[in-house]
Amino acid sequence: MAKKVTIYDIAKKLGITPATVSYALNNVPKVSPEMRKKILDTAMKMGYVRNYTAVSLSTGKSKIIALLLPFKDISEAFLQNPFYGEFIGFFEKNIKKEGYDLFIQPLYDEKELELWLVGRGVDAAVVLGTFPDFYEKSFKNHNMPVVLVDVYNADNKDYSSVCIADFEGEFRAAEYLIQNGHKRIAFVGADINNSIVDKRRYDGYRKALADYKIPYDDSLLFKCNPTFADGVEFASKLIKRKDITALVCAADTLAIGIMNGYRMQNKQIPECLSIVGFDDIQSSSLVYPSLTTVKQDIESKASLAAKFLFEKINNPESSIRTVTMELKLIIRDSVSKIN
């Protein structure tokens, strides 16, 4: 190891005390501009690198933000939904600007969470998707600044959050199918009794049917894991339902899986089934036929989340903020007009 240079070394070389060096490094307005410049210059020259561990121990602040994924492991999240990868990329850019680093952690164990949050001295956390009770307990315990993304627990009034207008988005999706002449419109998503997100989307779909006086019965509601693989499998079940002409799908991954399933059975889309997705993941514009879907602006979402989090970090008393981001229907080629 190239021997580490510390603020002591710099101080010695300059004949001053380490405190002054620290001030200069931290922009504390206690040191003259000339001195400051001199210090910074020699620090640079000596190849000084700030030791965050020491800073952290001293200040109690680690400049680490944890991105908590309620999954068993990272790859599960990434494979399940490309959304995570995109969000993380954008989010990280936002916090790096402020000098923070991102720790991505799949944590689904109370003990581990505690060990990790406290043990590593995490300054703040972002929670994606679901918000287990023990997370909340831990956060409360440590008064952790937190921002929730796409979390819809009834009792999240204690944390800032950013989520999307699932209801309105799916309403628009169903409405579009109706406007294209469809009467038998099914909905597929994760278990709506467990997934609040998908329940919201389902409600939007139902509202559209109701508003346009399109009959609904429970045989139009399907449950399927929102993954490509499960979509492929689900397709063979759906194909048998000759009455259904259109499908509102709670996730693009799922929609694309279903489209693949149809193709495997030589069923054309949108001729045999009109389908609209949700998310507008990258592939949606590239598959054939391209997928009509409800799009969310991931970049804005990430920057809002970062903004809210920093508000809390910089001022723990700052008020809770909740934003529901609007969605846009992107019309492509997976819906056909019928009469």
Place this chain on the structure above:
Amino acid sequence: MAKKVTIYDIAKKLGITPATVSYALNNVPKVSPEMRKKILDTAMKMGYVRNYTAVSLSTGKSKIIALLLPFKDISEAFLQNPFYGEFIGFFEKNIKKEGYDLFIQPLYDEKELELWLVGRGVDAAVVLGTFPDFYEKSFKNHNMPVVLVDVYNADNKDYSSVCIADFEGEFRAAEYLIQNGHKRIAFVGADINNSIVDKRRYDGYRKALADYKIPYDDSLLFKCNPTFADGVEFASKLIKRKDITALVCAADTLAIGIMNGYRMQNKQIPECLSIVGFDDIQSSSLVYPSLTTVKQDIESKASLAAKFLFEKINNPESSIRTVTMELKLIIRDSVSKIN
């Protein structure tokens, strides 16, 4: 913040010294089993959580392993290739077992690397894909234990590495096409002058043609970014080449993109074009037609990489290890037999 309990608190409560507590916590065989048990119990009862920052400052070891992605940002890597997500998931599991945490960092800036590696006190690093010169410089500087994954610089004899038998794998792919009667077989991959990986694959392909006396000319070599989107676009170029009946593709993402491109133009696969991919990503078995491809065992790869890295961490003098993992051709439905 719930006031933190330290080893001093534990020591005081038990009427012993912090050193003993530290020994007990660290399994140092200097403290009697009974005492140890008593200490551990009260630590637990008091809600003690080990402060890694302090440990780190004291020992100079952070128990952090950096996963370096030579990309501009994380999402770029994840979106470009599902392989990364999978590898990371497996790798993380392996290091967690040893009590290490993973820091995933997209670093493509010399200064930042240095700041980060030293500043955060990273213990070791894994490098994925490409190995920029300044990485090496930094590693040498800090005598960092490193393992390279899928890196093929000529001068990497200083680091353990695990890579795959690209040459043999692609040889097998091309051979399979030849055995199915194809004579005009093209190759598409990233720029073979810049991507050593794709060059190796290309060489394997060429060898197969040569061994079987299949004519080759440079019009059979195509360059295309290994992404889904670029594959879609590339397809329209390839379609015009009526002479080509089969394609060896350096990445599944690309292959699937091309398949989509063909479908958009109403060209059937494998009737119009036989295609074999590389990687066997999750989607490959799910697309239609399912993709014949060269598979690598990502899980083994990750665990080997972790093993090599720990060898270096635990014994800096341990010898360099290099493994080239074998590949397997997975035969599915994207290749047709012709005569």
Place this chain on the structure above:
DNA sequence: CTGAAAGCGCTAACAT
């Protein structure tokens, strides 16, 4: 504007 010194929580000689 600069310096001295205590302390963040833990480890690891070195003593006992």
Place this chain on the structure above:
DNA sequence: ATGTTAGCGCTTTCAG
């Protein structure tokens, strides 16, 4: 088997 103590590198009062 257990206690003492000096750091690890930095921040931050408090004094000058």
